[in-house]
Amino acid sequence: MAALFGARVRRLRTAAGLTQAELGDRTHVVSTRITQIERASGAKPTLELARALDAALGAEDLLVELWPYVYREAFPDWSRKFMEYAERAGAVRQYAAHVVPGLLQTEDYARAVLSLDALLGSEEQLEERVAARMGRQDRLSSPERPELWVVLDEAVLRRPIGGQAVMRKQLARLLDAAVERHITVQVLPFDQGGHEAMGGSLTILTLPDGSEMAYTEGADYGQLIEEPVNVGRYKVIYDRLRAAALPPVTSLDMIRSTMEDDYRGSNVPSRSERRRLAQEQLQQSGGRRLRGGGRRVPRGRRPGP
Structure with missing residues:
Protein backbone atom coordinates (compact mmCIF):
# COMPACT_ATOMS: atom_id res chain seq x y z
CA MET A 1 0.00 0.00 0.00
CA ALA A 2 2.90 2.35 0.65
CA ALA A 3 4.17 1.60 -2.86
CA LEU A 4 0.71 2.26 -4.30
CA PHE A 5 0.48 5.54 -2.40
CA GLY A 6 3.89 6.57 -3.72
CA ALA A 7 2.96 5.65 -7.29
CA ARG A 8 -0.18 7.79 -7.05
CA VAL A 9 1.82 10.75 -5.77
CA ARG A 10 4.35 10.40 -8.59
CA ARG A 11 1.64 10.12 -11.26
CA LEU A 12 -0.27 13.12 -9.91
CA ARG A 13 2.92 15.19 -9.57
CA THR A 14 3.96 14.41 -13.13
CA ALA A 15 0.50 15.26 -14.44
CA ALA A 16 0.68 18.58 -12.60
CA GLY A 17 4.08 19.34 -14.14
CA LEU A 18 5.81 19.65 -10.77
CA THR A 19 9.28 18.57 -9.75
CA GLN A 20 9.86 16.84 -6.43
CA ALA A 21 11.42 20.03 -5.10
CA GLU A 22 8.42 22.12 -6.15
CA LEU A 23 6.00 19.67 -4.55
CA GLY A 24 8.14 19.71 -1.42
CA ASP A 25 7.92 23.51 -1.28
CA ARG A 26 4.13 23.39 -1.59
CA THR A 27 3.80 20.81 1.20
CA HIS A 28 6.57 22.28 3.40
CA VAL A 29 8.89 19.25 3.28
CA VAL A 30 12.29 18.72 1.67
CA SER A 31 12.46 17.18 -1.79
CA THR A 32 14.12 14.02 -0.44
CA ARG A 33 10.96 13.38 1.59
CA ILE A 34 8.93 13.38 -1.61
CA THR A 35 11.46 10.96 -3.09
CA GLN A 36 11.06 8.62 -0.12
CA ILE A 37 7.28 8.67 -0.41
CA GLU A 38 7.30 7.97 -4.13
CA ARG A 39 9.75 5.10 -3.70
CA ALA A 40 8.12 3.82 -0.47
CA SER A 41 11.63 3.77 0.97
CA GLY A 42 11.36 5.93 4.08
CA ALA A 43 8.98 6.55 6.93
CA LYS A 44 5.33 6.39 5.96
CA PRO A 45 3.64 9.78 5.42
CA THR A 46 1.71 11.31 8.27
CA LEU A 47 -1.98 12.08 7.87
CA GLU A 48 -1.10 15.78 7.86
CA LEU A 49 1.31 15.29 4.98
CA ALA A 50 -1.20 13.13 3.09
CA ARG A 51 -3.71 15.98 3.34
CA ALA A 52 -1.12 18.51 2.17
CA LEU A 53 -0.16 16.33 -0.82
CA ASP A 54 -3.81 15.81 -1.66
CA ALA A 55 -4.47 19.56 -1.67
CA ALA A 56 -1.29 20.43 -3.58
CA LEU A 57 -1.98 17.85 -6.29
CA GLY A 58 -5.74 18.33 -6.51
CA ALA A 59 -6.28 14.64 -5.77
CA GLU A 60 -9.83 15.12 -4.45
CA ASP A 61 -9.15 13.14 -1.24
CA LEU A 62 -7.69 10.13 -3.09
CA LEU A 63 -4.47 10.23 -1.04
CA VAL A 64 -6.30 10.86 2.22
CA GLU A 65 -8.52 7.83 1.56
CA LEU A 66 -5.46 5.68 0.82
CA TRP A 67 -3.60 6.75 3.97
CA PRO A 68 -5.33 4.40 6.50
CA TYR A 69 -4.45 1.39 4.32
CA VAL A 70 -0.84 2.51 4.25
CA TYR A 71 -0.80 2.49 8.04
CA ARG A 72 -2.19 -0.99 8.27
CA GLU A 73 1.35 -1.94 7.29
CA ALA A 74 2.69 -0.27 10.44
CA PHE A 75 4.15 -3.57 11.67
CA PRO A 76 6.87 -5.59 9.89
CA GLN A 105 0.28 -4.19 28.63
CA THR A 106 -1.40 -1.04 29.86
CA GLU A 107 -1.82 1.70 27.28
CA ASP A 108 0.84 3.94 28.86
CA TYR A 109 3.31 1.06 29.10
CA ALA A 110 2.61 0.07 25.48
CA ARG A 111 3.18 3.63 24.34
CA ALA A 112 6.49 3.79 26.24
CA VAL A 113 7.66 0.48 24.74
CA LEU A 114 6.62 1.25 21.17
CA SER A 115 8.14 4.74 21.29
CA LEU A 116 11.59 3.12 21.71
CA ASP A 117 11.54 1.92 18.08
CA ALA A 118 14.38 3.71 16.31
CA LEU A 119 12.54 3.41 12.98
CA LEU A 120 9.31 4.98 14.23
CA GLY A 121 8.27 7.59 11.70
CA SER A 122 5.89 9.87 13.58
CA GLU A 123 3.51 10.37 16.47
CA GLU A 124 0.68 9.25 14.21
CA GLN A 125 2.43 5.96 13.53
CA LEU A 126 3.05 5.50 17.26
CA GLU A 127 -0.61 6.04 18.09
CA GLU A 128 -1.62 3.67 15.30
CA ARG A 129 0.51 0.94 16.84
CA VAL A 130 -0.75 1.62 20.36
CA ALA A 131 -4.36 1.44 19.16
CA ALA A 132 -3.66 -1.83 17.35
CA ARG A 133 -2.07 -3.35 20.44
CA MET A 134 -4.90 -2.29 22.72
CA GLY A 135 -7.44 -3.62 20.22
CA ARG A 136 -5.88 -7.09 20.28
CA GLN A 137 -6.44 -7.27 24.03
CA TYR A 263 7.74 1.69 42.19
CA ARG A 264 6.00 3.05 45.27
CA GLY A 265 4.81 6.67 45.45
CA SER A 266 7.19 9.22 46.92
CA ASN A 267 5.26 9.36 50.22
CA VAL A 268 4.57 5.63 50.54
CA PRO A 269 7.08 3.60 52.60
CA SER A 270 8.33 0.35 51.11
CA ARG A 271 7.29 -3.04 52.44
CA SER A 272 10.66 -3.49 54.17
CA GLU A 273 10.37 -0.03 55.73
CA ARG A 274 6.88 -0.82 56.99
CA ARG A 275 8.14 -4.05 58.52
CA ARG A 276 11.00 -2.22 60.25
CA LEU A 277 8.68 0.46 61.64
CA ALA A 278 6.22 -2.17 62.85
CA GLN A 279 9.03 -4.05 64.60
CA GLU A 280 10.28 -0.89 66.29
CA GLN A 281 6.78 0.00 67.46
CA LEU A 282 6.30 -3.51 68.81
CA GLN A 283 9.57 -3.33 70.73
CA GLN A 284 8.78 0.12 72.10
CA SER A 285 5.33 -1.01 73.17
CA GLY A 286 6.77 -4.09 74.91
CA GLY A 287 9.41 -2.00 76.65
CA ARG A 288 6.80 0.29 78.19
CA ARG A 289 4.63 -2.57 79.46
CA LEU A 290 7.22 -5.00 80.78
CA ARG A 291 9.40 -4.69 83.86
CA GLY A 292 12.07 -7.06 85.30
CA GLY A 293 11.88 -10.61 84.07
CA GLY A 294 9.12 -9.83 81.60
CA ARG A 295 6.38 -9.61 84.26
CA ARG A 296 3.48 -7.50 83.02
CA VAL A 297 2.80 -4.51 85.26
CA PRO A 298 -0.69 -2.92 85.27
CA ARG A 299 -0.64 0.60 83.86
CA GLY A 300 -0.75 3.35 86.50
CA ARG A 301 0.80 1.30 89.33
CA ARG A 302 4.36 1.62 90.52
CA PRO A 303 6.25 -1.37 91.83
CA GLY A 304 6.60 -1.39 95.64
CA PRO A 305 9.92 -0.81 97.49
Whole structure:
Protein backbone atom coordinates (compact mmCIF):
# COMPACT_ATOMS: atom_id res chain seq x y z
CA MET A 1 0.00 0.00 0.00
CA ALA A 2 2.90 2.35 0.65
CA ALA A 3 4.17 1.60 -2.86
CA LEU A 4 0.71 2.26 -4.30
CA PHE A 5 0.48 5.54 -2.40
CA GLY A 6 3.89 6.57 -3.72
CA ALA A 7 2.96 5.65 -7.29
CA ARG A 8 -0.18 7.79 -7.05
CA VAL A 9 1.82 10.75 -5.77
CA ARG A 10 4.35 10.40 -8.59
CA ARG A 11 1.64 10.12 -11.26
CA LEU A 12 -0.27 13.12 -9.91
CA ARG A 13 2.92 15.19 -9.57
CA THR A 14 3.96 14.41 -13.13
CA ALA A 15 0.50 15.26 -14.44
CA ALA A 16 0.68 18.58 -12.60
CA GLY A 17 4.08 19.34 -14.14
CA LEU A 18 5.81 19.65 -10.77
CA THR A 19 9.28 18.57 -9.75
CA GLN A 20 9.86 16.84 -6.43
CA ALA A 21 11.42 20.03 -5.10
CA GLU A 22 8.42 22.12 -6.15
CA LEU A 23 6.00 19.67 -4.55
CA GLY A 24 8.14 19.71 -1.42
CA ASP A 25 7.92 23.51 -1.28
CA ARG A 26 4.13 23.39 -1.59
CA THR A 27 3.80 20.81 1.20
CA HIS A 28 6.57 22.28 3.40
CA VAL A 29 8.89 19.25 3.28
CA VAL A 30 12.29 18.72 1.67
CA SER A 31 12.46 17.18 -1.79
CA THR A 32 14.12 14.02 -0.44
CA ARG A 33 10.96 13.38 1.59
CA ILE A 34 8.93 13.38 -1.61
CA THR A 35 11.46 10.96 -3.09
CA GLN A 36 11.06 8.62 -0.12
CA ILE A 37 7.28 8.67 -0.41
CA GLU A 38 7.30 7.97 -4.13
CA ARG A 39 9.75 5.10 -3.70
CA ALA A 40 8.12 3.82 -0.47
CA SER A 41 11.63 3.77 0.97
CA GLY A 42 11.36 5.93 4.08
CA ALA A 43 8.98 6.55 6.93
CA LYS A 44 5.33 6.39 5.96
CA PRO A 45 3.64 9.78 5.42
CA THR A 46 1.71 11.31 8.27
CA LEU A 47 -1.98 12.08 7.87
CA GLU A 48 -1.10 15.78 7.86
CA LEU A 49 1.31 15.29 4.98
CA ALA A 50 -1.20 13.13 3.09
CA ARG A 51 -3.71 15.98 3.34
CA ALA A 52 -1.12 18.51 2.17
CA LEU A 53 -0.16 16.33 -0.82
CA ASP A 54 -3.81 15.81 -1.66
CA ALA A 55 -4.47 19.56 -1.67
CA ALA A 56 -1.29 20.43 -3.58
CA LEU A 57 -1.98 17.85 -6.29
CA GLY A 58 -5.74 18.33 -6.51
CA ALA A 59 -6.28 14.64 -5.77
CA GLU A 60 -9.83 15.12 -4.45
CA ASP A 61 -9.15 13.14 -1.24
CA LEU A 62 -7.69 10.13 -3.09
CA LEU A 63 -4.47 10.23 -1.04
CA VAL A 64 -6.30 10.86 2.22
CA GLU A 65 -8.52 7.83 1.56
CA LEU A 66 -5.46 5.68 0.82
CA TRP A 67 -3.60 6.75 3.97
CA PRO A 68 -5.33 4.40 6.50
CA TYR A 69 -4.45 1.39 4.32
CA VAL A 70 -0.84 2.51 4.25
CA TYR A 71 -0.80 2.49 8.04
CA ARG A 72 -2.19 -0.99 8.27
CA GLU A 73 1.35 -1.94 7.29
CA ALA A 74 2.69 -0.27 10.44
CA PHE A 75 4.15 -3.57 11.67
CA PRO A 76 6.87 -5.59 9.89
CA ASP A 77 5.86 -8.60 7.76
CA TRP A 78 7.16 -11.17 10.25
CA SER A 79 5.22 -9.53 13.08
CA ARG A 80 1.96 -9.29 11.11
CA LYS A 81 1.99 -12.98 10.19
CA PHE A 82 2.50 -13.96 13.82
CA MET A 83 -0.37 -11.70 14.91
CA GLU A 84 -2.69 -13.30 12.37
CA TYR A 85 -2.03 -16.72 13.90
CA ALA A 86 -2.27 -15.35 17.44
CA GLU A 87 -5.76 -14.01 16.71
CA ARG A 88 -6.95 -17.59 16.12
CA ALA A 89 -4.93 -19.40 18.78
CA GLY A 90 -6.78 -21.30 21.48
CA ALA A 91 -3.73 -21.34 23.75
CA VAL A 92 -0.86 -18.85 23.99
CA ARG A 93 2.27 -19.64 26.00
CA GLN A 94 4.81 -16.84 26.24
CA TYR A 95 8.21 -16.21 27.76
CA ALA A 96 8.99 -12.50 27.96
CA ALA A 97 12.66 -11.61 28.33
CA HIS A 98 12.52 -7.81 28.32
CA VAL A 99 9.01 -6.34 28.42
CA VAL A 100 5.50 -7.34 29.47
CA PRO A 101 3.76 -9.18 26.57
CA GLY A 102 1.46 -7.01 24.48
CA LEU A 103 -1.72 -8.81 25.59
CA LEU A 104 -1.13 -7.69 29.17
CA GLN A 105 0.28 -4.19 28.63
CA THR A 106 -1.40 -1.04 29.86
CA GLU A 107 -1.82 1.70 27.28
CA ASP A 108 0.84 3.94 28.86
CA TYR A 109 3.31 1.06 29.10
CA ALA A 110 2.61 0.07 25.48
CA ARG A 111 3.18 3.63 24.34
CA ALA A 112 6.49 3.79 26.24
CA VAL A 113 7.66 0.48 24.74
CA LEU A 114 6.62 1.25 21.17
CA SER A 115 8.14 4.74 21.29
CA LEU A 116 11.59 3.12 21.71
CA ASP A 117 11.54 1.92 18.08
CA ALA A 118 14.38 3.71 16.31
CA LEU A 119 12.54 3.41 12.98
CA LEU A 120 9.31 4.98 14.23
CA GLY A 121 8.27 7.59 11.70
CA SER A 122 5.89 9.87 13.58
CA GLU A 123 3.51 10.37 16.47
CA GLU A 124 0.68 9.25 14.21
CA GLN A 125 2.43 5.96 13.53
CA LEU A 126 3.05 5.50 17.26
CA GLU A 127 -0.61 6.04 18.09
CA GLU A 128 -1.62 3.67 15.30
CA ARG A 129 0.51 0.94 16.84
CA VAL A 130 -0.75 1.62 20.36
CA ALA A 131 -4.36 1.44 19.16
CA ALA A 132 -3.66 -1.83 17.35
CA ARG A 133 -2.07 -3.35 20.44
CA MET A 134 -4.90 -2.29 22.72
CA GLY A 135 -7.44 -3.62 20.22
CA ARG A 136 -5.88 -7.09 20.28
CA GLN A 137 -6.44 -7.27 24.03
CA ASP A 138 -10.21 -7.37 23.51
CA ARG A 139 -9.89 -11.05 22.72
CA LEU A 140 -8.95 -11.82 26.33
CA SER A 141 -12.49 -10.92 27.40
CA SER A 142 -14.32 -12.48 24.45
CA PRO A 143 -16.08 -15.88 24.45
CA GLU A 144 -13.25 -17.19 22.21
CA ARG A 145 -10.58 -16.05 24.64
CA PRO A 146 -7.39 -18.13 24.64
CA GLU A 147 -5.72 -19.81 27.56
CA LEU A 148 -2.79 -17.51 28.31
CA TRP A 149 0.31 -18.65 30.21
CA VAL A 150 3.06 -16.06 30.65
CA VAL A 151 6.54 -16.49 32.13
CA LEU A 152 8.19 -13.15 32.85
CA ASP A 153 11.91 -12.78 33.31
CA GLU A 154 12.63 -10.86 36.52
CA ALA A 155 14.21 -8.16 34.33
CA VAL A 156 10.71 -7.34 33.05
CA LEU A 157 9.72 -6.31 36.56
CA ARG A 158 12.91 -4.44 37.39
CA ARG A 159 13.36 -2.34 34.23
CA PRO A 160 11.46 0.97 34.80
CA ILE A 161 9.99 1.53 31.35
CA GLY A 162 7.99 4.75 31.21
CA GLY A 163 8.80 5.75 34.79
CA GLN A 164 7.61 4.71 38.22
CA ALA A 165 3.94 5.63 37.80
CA VAL A 166 3.66 3.73 34.52
CA MET A 167 5.40 0.68 35.99
CA ARG A 168 3.25 0.66 39.11
CA LYS A 169 0.07 0.60 37.01
CA GLN A 170 1.57 -2.06 34.75
CA LEU A 171 2.42 -4.38 37.62
CA ALA A 172 -1.04 -3.79 39.09
CA ARG A 173 -2.45 -4.82 35.72
CA LEU A 174 -0.50 -8.09 35.90
CA LEU A 175 -1.91 -8.80 39.36
CA ASP A 176 -5.46 -8.10 38.18
CA ALA A 177 -5.05 -10.24 35.06
CA ALA A 178 -3.71 -13.21 37.01
CA VAL A 179 -6.98 -13.41 38.94
CA GLU A 180 -8.68 -14.61 35.75
CA ARG A 181 -8.88 -18.40 35.52
CA HIS A 182 -7.66 -18.46 31.92
CA ILE A 183 -4.52 -16.41 32.66
CA THR A 184 -1.44 -17.69 34.51
CA VAL A 185 1.58 -15.53 35.32
CA GLN A 186 4.96 -16.78 36.55
CA VAL A 187 8.26 -15.01 37.19
CA LEU A 188 11.65 -16.49 36.31
CA PRO A 189 14.03 -15.05 38.95
CA PHE A 190 17.60 -13.98 38.29
CA ASP A 191 18.99 -16.64 40.61
CA GLN A 192 17.98 -19.35 38.14
CA GLY A 193 20.94 -18.27 36.01
CA GLY A 194 21.26 -18.83 32.27
CA HIS A 195 18.80 -20.66 30.05
CA GLU A 196 18.16 -21.52 26.41
CA ALA A 197 15.88 -18.56 25.62
CA MET A 198 18.12 -15.75 26.86
CA GLY A 199 18.46 -14.22 23.39
CA GLY A 200 14.86 -13.01 23.19
CA SER A 201 11.22 -13.77 23.79
CA LEU A 202 9.44 -17.01 22.90
CA THR A 203 5.80 -17.77 22.14
CA ILE A 204 4.10 -21.11 21.52
CA LEU A 205 0.69 -20.94 19.79
CA THR A 206 -1.86 -23.75 19.66
CA LEU A 207 -4.49 -23.31 16.93
CA PRO A 208 -8.06 -24.67 17.06
CA ASP A 209 -7.13 -27.60 14.79
CA GLY A 210 -4.43 -28.69 17.25
CA SER A 211 -1.49 -27.52 15.14
CA GLU A 212 1.26 -25.62 16.92
CA MET A 213 3.88 -23.07 16.00
CA ALA A 214 6.64 -21.20 17.77
CA TYR A 215 7.69 -17.59 17.43
CA THR A 216 10.97 -16.05 18.60
CA GLU A 217 11.53 -12.33 18.68
CA GLY A 218 14.32 -9.86 19.40
CA ALA A 219 14.55 -6.08 19.24
CA ASP A 220 14.35 -5.88 15.44
CA TYR A 221 13.70 -9.39 14.20
CA GLY A 222 11.18 -12.18 14.47
CA GLN A 223 11.03 -15.76 13.28
CA LEU A 224 7.94 -17.92 12.91
CA ILE A 225 8.69 -21.66 13.23
CA GLU A 226 6.08 -24.02 11.79
CA GLU A 227 8.00 -27.27 11.19
CA PRO A 228 6.73 -29.78 13.82
CA VAL A 229 10.24 -31.00 14.71
CA ASN A 230 11.51 -27.48 15.42
CA VAL A 231 8.30 -26.47 17.19
CA GLY A 232 8.75 -29.51 19.47
CA ARG A 233 12.23 -28.31 20.40
CA TYR A 234 10.92 -24.89 21.40
CA LYS A 235 8.12 -26.49 23.41
CA VAL A 236 10.74 -28.33 25.46
CA ILE A 237 12.59 -25.04 26.02
CA TYR A 238 9.39 -23.39 27.18
CA ASP A 239 8.51 -26.22 29.53
CA ARG A 240 11.95 -25.93 31.12
CA LEU A 241 11.44 -22.20 31.64
CA ARG A 242 8.05 -22.83 33.20
CA ALA A 243 9.50 -25.45 35.53
CA ALA A 244 12.36 -23.16 36.61
CA ALA A 245 10.04 -20.20 37.28
CA LEU A 246 8.47 -19.45 40.64
CA PRO A 247 5.04 -21.00 41.28
CA PRO A 248 2.14 -18.70 40.31
CA VAL A 249 1.26 -17.70 43.89
CA THR A 250 4.89 -16.92 44.75
CA SER A 251 5.29 -15.08 41.45
CA LEU A 252 2.37 -12.79 42.24
CA ASP A 253 3.86 -12.06 45.64
CA MET A 254 7.12 -11.08 43.95
CA ILE A 255 5.26 -8.79 41.52
CA ARG A 256 3.39 -7.20 44.41
CA SER A 257 6.60 -6.75 46.42
CA THR A 258 8.37 -5.16 43.43
CA MET A 259 5.46 -2.80 42.87
CA GLU A 260 5.45 -1.71 46.50
CA ASP A 261 9.22 -1.48 46.94
CA ASP A 262 10.63 -0.37 43.58
CA TYR A 263 7.74 1.69 42.19
CA ARG A 264 6.00 3.05 45.27
CA GLY A 265 4.81 6.67 45.45
CA SER A 266 7.19 9.22 46.92
CA ASN A 267 5.26 9.36 50.22
CA VAL A 268 4.57 5.63 50.54
CA PRO A 269 7.08 3.60 52.60
CA SER A 270 8.33 0.35 51.11
CA ARG A 271 7.29 -3.04 52.44
CA SER A 272 10.66 -3.49 54.17
CA GLU A 273 10.37 -0.03 55.73
CA ARG A 274 6.88 -0.82 56.99
CA ARG A 275 8.14 -4.05 58.52
CA ARG A 276 11.00 -2.22 60.25
CA LEU A 277 8.68 0.46 61.64
CA ALA A 278 6.22 -2.17 62.85
CA GLN A 279 9.03 -4.05 64.60
CA GLU A 280 10.28 -0.89 66.29
CA GLN A 281 6.78 0.00 67.46
CA LEU A 282 6.30 -3.51 68.81
CA GLN A 283 9.57 -3.33 70.73
CA GLN A 284 8.78 0.12 72.10
CA SER A 285 5.33 -1.01 73.17
CA GLY A 286 6.77 -4.09 74.91
CA GLY A 287 9.41 -2.00 76.65
CA ARG A 288 6.80 0.29 78.19
CA ARG A 289 4.63 -2.57 79.46
CA LEU A 290 7.22 -5.00 80.78
CA ARG A 291 9.40 -4.69 83.86
CA GLY A 292 12.07 -7.06 85.30
CA GLY A 293 11.88 -10.61 84.07
CA GLY A 294 9.12 -9.83 81.60
CA ARG A 295 6.38 -9.61 84.26
CA ARG A 296 3.48 -7.50 83.02
CA VAL A 297 2.80 -4.51 85.26
CA PRO A 298 -0.69 -2.92 85.27
CA ARG A 299 -0.64 0.60 83.86
CA GLY A 300 -0.75 3.35 86.50
CA ARG A 301 0.80 1.30 89.33
CA ARG A 302 4.36 1.62 90.52
CA PRO A 303 6.25 -1.37 91.83
CA GLY A 304 6.60 -1.39 95.64
CA PRO A 305 9.92 -0.81 97.49
